[in-house]
Amino acid sequence: MKISPLRSVRVTRYVTPLREGGSLPAIVEADDGFLYVQKFRGAGQGPKALIAELIGGELARFLGLRIPEIVFSDLDPALSRLEPDEEIQDLLRASGGLNLGVHYLSGSSTFDPVVNDVDALTASRVVWLDCLITNVDRTARNTNLLIWNRELWLIDHGASLYFHHSWENWEEQSVRPFAQVKDHVLLPYASRLEEVDAEYRALLTPEVFRELADLVPDEWLDDPASQRDVYAKFLTSRLAHSSVFVNAALYARNALV
Incomplete structure (x- = not known):
């Protein structure tokens, strides 16, 4: 049994911030038509939070636990020009290039x-x-932890390692x-x-x-x-x-x- 490689997508639209944490994750739309919870390399703890998210999440998937799909997400900092919020503008500019996205489980609780x-x-x-x-x-x-389709799903491993x-x-x-x-x-x-x-x-x-x-x-x-x-x-x-x-x-x- 092998660790599967990640897909790569390109962010096409910043939808809305998720202000539960200090790192300002957001819901974004990608060029594959899906919505993702975007984890930004320019936020708080930088790439280390993305690394922990990646390793922790994919390890959980390997062990058979339910994890939304994790993808590499490429972000054009030019998207910042479309955002009126200065904090979000700064975050997008600081996060140009390769970031991490987690498939958005719409309707989860x-x-x-x-x-x-x-x-x-x-x-x-x-x-x-x-x-x-x-x-x-x-x-x-x-x-x-989320409940989606009556099943338990694990999210957000960025504080690991x-x-x-x-x-x-x-x-x-x-x-x-x-x-x-x-x-x-x-x-x-x-x-x-x-x-x-x-x-x-x-x-x-x-x-x-x-x-x-x-x-x-x-x-x-x-x-x-x-x-x-x-x-x-x-x-x-x-x-x-x-x-x-x-x-x-x-x-x-x-x-x-």
Whole structure:
């Protein structure tokens, strides 16, 4: 089983901003006629958020979780001339070139743990993934989960892999437990973590992580060969020490239930 390459599209129209977060994602239309949630390289944390979105999202897809299609999206900064909002103009000008788009799930609703059900296996798979990629942004306050066609879909992995904001001590960070799992919105339902750990350890390999790192475009990296190597090695090391984050998640779950 291989990691699939991404399609590429060209942004033709800026539709509307999504002001839920500080990075100002937006709904855009592309030349294939579809709408996408655009993640801009010129926003807040720059290309690193796009890299985390790409690696985290495509890893989730490889593991069989539901992820809207992710595409490379080319943006002409000249589109900024059509926008009256100065903040949006600045963002579009700063984001010329290659960005990332996530297929817009029209009619979806935000997952609400009070209203929506999730089975134990799915919850355990999502919690395990987020522990692996150190995704701090799947809390009750901001679930980054959608219900679409009565199914659970994962979105927005841009806060994952936070070691790359400093690149320091990545080896040490790769073997640490994921302390933020205690706030994970699906942790109370994740009663099959040990089963999922065995399932995913059998499925994932260093070659899979290398293929994921190879998806990252050169222009998003300062030192492409070296940094891709670190991404692959970080995930490989984290997988090899998965018992550390699984045990931490089990401990945190026991404290809740």
